[in-house]
Amino acid sequence: MRLLFCCLLALLALPAAAQLTESFTDGNFTQNPAWAGDAASFEVNAQLQLQTNGPATTGTVLQLSTASTTANGATWEFYANLKLATSSGNYADVWLLSEQADLKGAGNRGYFVRLGGTPDEVSLFRKDATGSPVYVVNGRDQSLNSATNNLARVRVTRSLADGWTLEVDYTGTGQSYQLEGIGEDNTYLQSNYLGVLLTYSSSNSRNFLFDDFKVTDRLAPSVVRATPTAARQLDVVFDEAVATPQATGSYQLNGGPAVLTATRDAQNQNVVHLTLAADLPTGSNALVLRNIADLAGNVLAGPFTLSFTNSGFAILPGVNQVIITEILADETPVVGLPASEYLEIYNPTANIINLSGVRLLKPGSSGNPAVFPATATLLPGEYAVVCGSTRAEQFASYGKVFGVSNFPSLSNGGDQLVLRSPTSQTLFEVRYSDTWYKDSEKQEGGWALEMIDTTNPCGGLENWTSSTDPSGGTPGRANAVRTANADNRPPAxxxxxxxxxxxxxxxxxxxxxxxxxxxxxxxxxxxxxxxxxxxxxxxxxxxxxxxxxxxxxxxxxxxxxxxxxxxxxxxxxxxxxxxxALPSAAARGDVVINEILFNPRTGGYDFVELLNRSAKYINLQGWQLGNEKPDGVVDASAISEVPFVLAPGQLVVLTERPDVVQAQYPTSAEPTAFLEVDDLATFPDDAGIVTLFDRSGAPFERVPYSAKQHLALLDDVNGVSLERIRADGGNDAANYHSAAASVGYATPGRRNSQLQEDPAGTKLFSVEPELFTPDADGQQDFTTLNYTLDQTGYAASVTIYDAQGRPVRKLVRNETLPTKGFVQWDGLTDQGRKAGVGIYVLHIELFRPNGGTKREYKRTVVVGARF
Missing domain, CATH: 2.60.40.1220 (Immunoglobulin-like)
Structure with a gap:
């Protein structure tokens, strides 16, 4: 009895750390309580009010804070006088709940009252670690409309149900409060500091005055629930932070094992962990609580009896024991679901899953992860909605909802999402894409992506599709598309x-x-x-x-x-x-641009294919691909931030959306050859220059292209790529040709449909093939006049005549030739029409401008047709 009495006295004697009264009557702000921050820029004036005395510099931001842990079921009051015209550069933020002592901190979180700003109002805001502050209560505009004397005595009340009330007395007396508005928000349930954060222009350095800060918490804590977490562990959850347990005698199980220890959770002070002397009996149990105090010293005297059922305790999840089964990334236009992004999680096990401390994050994101609260559990076979903390109310009718702070913004086109344990173990990962909808209309928004078979949690595109539910999704319940879809394929x-x-x-x-x-x-x-x-x-x-x-x-x-x-x-x-192999340094000409798609089909994406024509292994990390504009400026994109090695003879396709390109060329694309490039340079549809730069930034390859290079017989060149004809050839237009119709007009990642091997032999001029059919079917669509000269300095003209000796095409006119190369004829006349079936003569004039030597040659070729 004496021990219990001593414990009761100790509880009643707890300091009211969570309550605060500050009227500056002691003439300072450095003690009782102590304020810290930009202390040199504040003073207590003759009227015993806190007043600014900072630098007379436009854009100055000052802050001062003091310890305050009150967070719920409380009232905050203060007096302010802004002797200035409020504006976007002159306003005061009074933080009621702050995570950090430094109110200027970019990642600080909590709630504050803003006086002034552009609307000249008094409003209540929530501030998250990232992003702009958001309204909790939006006060009336122009309520602070004086240029010299804006009085306001502010009172903010937060109920235990997280309802907020904002009242303001514009006489400053505290006798004439007006309701500015009400709101609901449960994002932050703990606080460390209260303070002022002020922004002003040069003439207002002494024009902020504050007084009569008062934080009042008179409500005793109440118990919410008790949850078994292990055979001898029991978590007790309160509606507010409680003081450090003074004695295990405050907790007793009726007819059950003794309570050995009571420990407040280090992260969530609303939770107390009890350790029991023996296993907790299954079935109904009763926990008796006595003399539980909150941080302000308010005591739940008790005895208070809480009944609960032990149907099994929650265990920490392992890999794929909590999975994401539904994703709404694009909430508009609304089909029938709330206009809010959400995820659905599912417990596929026979155990109760303890989600305490489990993190939801997007790899690569700079924001903090969303963390499930200490009391979060998921029953066997149970679904739950996960959304932003301010959106939880929208999903209340769908069942269990976890409204979490720092809920990640879901990109409409695709994202990677990960669930990690408190020890950083990866529990589940999914990288979704808008191609997973498999429905162009649903892809536009308002429809959720749903997992088809929850026993196949690692499946990607094949195991996800758009919801078939008329509302657009099935948050909190089994998916509309559920069916057997097992993964029976081994990894490759x-x-x-x-x-x-x-x-x-x-x-x-x-x-x-x-x-x-x-x-x-x-x-x-x-x-x-x-x-x-x-x-x-x-x-x-x-x-x-x-x-x-x-x-x-x-x-x-x-x-x-x-x-x-x-x-x-x-x-x-x-x-x-x-x-x-370990890569070697690349030399000019080792890697060439092998195929270009610059005018994709509707909904398609550009791509550029590279070929390693050397015997080296070449690392493309740090290389860039770009479009050289007419003014010489290059719009370039990084190919890969991580190592990516091209083996001898290997192809790689660079594009923003490999999935889309593969879908548009399903029979002629090689998926393993694709490399996704973020923000690939835009290549104009009419003409441009594809440029390749090595990791030092030096120009490595440059290929001018034009829509005029396409086969003129094509009615529509959208979605038709230009392919390199000879791997060892140059980058001139003659070495590129439209991809064949027989392969779908492009071959991303595969051998070019128009690839032509360099002919063997040493003949001065030869034609290959001697019979061709210019019909874009991929079979002998063009012919080449190949040459091997005995020395440099020759110029040539090539004219094509029909069997009657009439000129059909002036193919080359006085062009200087290298010692080895070829000239392409696509079977068209000078008028752009297809030459008729028959025999044609290539008349070649070869001369040396300096020496005056002239030679003439003739070669025949046949234009055919397929029947």
Missing amino acids: LQRALALTAASIRLFFSEKLDSVAAANPALYSVSGQSIAQVAPISPDFRAIDLTLTSPLQPSQPVTVSVQRATDCVGNATGAAATATV
Whole structure:
């Protein structure tokens, strides 16, 4: 009894740390309570009011704060007088709840009252770690309309249900409060500081006065629920932060095990963790609470009995034990769902999942992750909506909702989302794209993406589609599109890359089982020993191998993977191999522009294909691809920020949207050859110059192109690429031709449909092929006049005559020739019409301008047609 009495006295004697009264009657602001910040720019004046005395400089921002932990079920009051005309450059922010002592901090979070600003109003705002402040209560405009004397005594009340009330007495007496508005917001439930943050122009450095700060919390805490978290662990949740438990005697289980310890949660002071002396009985239980105090010293005297059921305790989730099953990234136009982005999560296990501390984030984003609260759980087979904290009310009718701070902004076109445990283990990852809708109308907005088969959580495009529910989605319940869609395919090794002389990265076609993939016995490298194996998070589609001895430049080795297991257990049978080498320095001409699509189909995207025609392995990291404009300015984009190595003879397709290009050329594209490039330079549809720069920024390759290079017989050149005819040829127009119709008018990542091998032999002039059919079917669409000259300095003219000796096409006119090359004829006349079927003569005039030597040659060619 004496112990209980002493504990009660201790609780009643708790300092009211969460309450605050400051009227500056002691003549200072450095103690009782202590304020800190830009202290040299403030003073307590003769009227015993806090007054600014800062630099007389336009744009000055001053701040002063003091400790205050009151956050809920409280009232904040203060007096202010702004002796100035408020504006966008002259206003005061009085922070009621602040996470940081430095109110200027860019990542600070909490709530503040703004006096002034452009609307000349008194309003309540919420400030998140990123983004602009948002209204909680929007006060009346022009309520502060004096140029010299804006009095305001402000009173803000927050209920335990997170309802906010803003009142202002513009006489400053506290006798004539007017209601400015009400609002609801539950984003922030804790506070560390209260303070003032002031912005002014040069003439207003002494024109801010404050007094009578008062924070009042007179409500005792109330218990919300008790949740078993382990056989001998019980979490008790209150509606506000509670004081550090003074004795385990404050908590007692009726007829149950003794409570050994009571510990307040370090992150969420609303939660107390109880440790029990024995296992908690299953079924109904009763917890008795006595003398629980909040941070202001308000005591729930009790005894208060809370009944709860132990139907099993929540466990921390493992990989794919909590998954994202629905995504609404584009909420407009509204179909039937709330106009708000959301995710749906699902518990596919037979256990209660403890989501406490689980983080939702977008890799690469600079913002803080969203964190699930300490009390968040998900029952077996249960769905829940996850959205921004201010949007939770919109989804209340859909079932369980987690409104979290820092909910990521979901990009309409696609994003990567990750769920991570408190220990940073990747629990689930998805990288969605708007192509997953598989419906052009639903892709425009208002419809959710839904997972088809929740037993196939690693499936991408094949396991997601647009919702078929009339409302646009099924938040909080089983998806409308659910059906069996198992993944029965094992992962494939796609390529290998030497990151450094001592490390190799392997890329796979799908997500791997990260535990199984970490086994070194599964891998071998010819002539090497492996020191370490590291699966790469968050999607585990890549594995890094660390070698014991260095690779040599452009000396290939073979990597072998004995078995690879995907994240749902499919394993490869036979070993897979890949060739890899340490890159060498590239020389001009090693990498060429092999194919260009500059005028894509409707809804399509440009692409440029590169070819490594050397015997080297070349790293494209840091290289750039761009469009050279007529004024010489180049609009360039980085090809890859990470290592990307081209093997000898390898092709790579550069585009913003590989998925779209592959969808438009399904039979002629090679998906493994694509490399996604953010913000690829725009290539004009009429003419331009494709430029390639190496990692030093030096020009490496330059190919002018024009729509006029396309085969003139084509009625529509949209979606038709220009292909390089000869890999070893030059970058002139004669070495490019429209891709063939038989392959869909482009071959991204595959052998060019118009590729022509350099003819063998030493004849001065030869025609290849001697019979051609210019019909864009990909079979002998053009012919080439090939030449090999005995010395430099020759110029040539080539005229084509029909069988009657009539000139048909002036193909070349007095052009200087290199010693080896070719001239292309596409079968068209000078008038742009297709030449008729028959025999034609190529009359060649070769002369040396300096020596006066002239030679003439004739070669025949046949224009045919397919029937």
